[in-house]
Amino acid sequence: MSVRENIINFKSQLPESVKLVAVSKTKPNNLVMEAYDAGQRIFGENKVQDLAAKQPELPVDIKWHFIGHLQRNKVKFIAEFVDTIHAVDSLKLLKEINKQAVNNNRTINCLLQFHIAEEESKFGLNMQEAEELLKSDDFKALQNINISGVMGMATYTDNTEQVKKEFSNLKTYFNKLKSTYFSQQTAFVEISMGMSGDYKLAIEEGSTMIRIGSSIFGARI
Ligand SMILES: *Cc1c(COP(=O)(O)O)cnc(C)c1O
Secondary structure (H helix, E strand, C coil): CCHHHHHHHHHHHCCCCCEEEEECCCCCHHHHHHHHHCCCCEEEECCHHHHHHHHHHCCCCCEEEECCCCCHHHHHHCCCCCCEEEEECCHHHHHHHHHHHHHCCCCEEEEEEECCCCCCCCCCECHHHHHHHHHCHHHHCCCCEEEEEEEECCCCCCCHHHHHHHHHHHHHHHHHHHHHHCCCCCCCCEEECCCCCCHHHHHHCCCCEEEECHHHHCCCC
16 A cells, blocks of 8 residues: 555544654655655654754654654754654753753653563663652753653564553553643643554553554565
């Protein structure tokens, strides 16, 4: 199926509460435009260099989400336009995002990344680290970031029970943070979980934002 058909398909099957991030990493601008012309407006990239190169060549009303691991020294290359940064897992990174947001006179949405998978290699906070971050005075002083929710990646496995459990853990973390730290903040709403292989399970477990690459744009080579 074409990119256009894939976008239309996804949009028709997703509950209204679930946002679609079309992950265009490694894919050329003409395919991004095909998705755009089918009505898609949120796109995800995981490399700063690629995102910084694509953004000026594509429509300004695209909401760019950075979904990869972000190095502090590269925040400045995307701070002028990035809508949401998904994988924030340290106070140091948040401070740098805030600093660059201030420089650009804007607010950047951030999701706290939790480590929910079994795999060692994946980044992310545990609950204790997240709470330490949120309780700190340094965090409270940051004025130009908006913590809009949480993000996580499940283990890459066929074991659906395990994947469900990991997504359900992320939802539990979200609920706990919401009631303890964000009860007055209507902007803390997103649970970014689910990719091409596991988005259905993620939605069952309460995802509000799925990040879909290959099921829209085809396999990456
Ligand atoms: C690549 C990527 C995706 C999309 O993966 P697909 O399996 O192609 O849907 C989602 N989230 C992150 C963080 C990614 O790096």
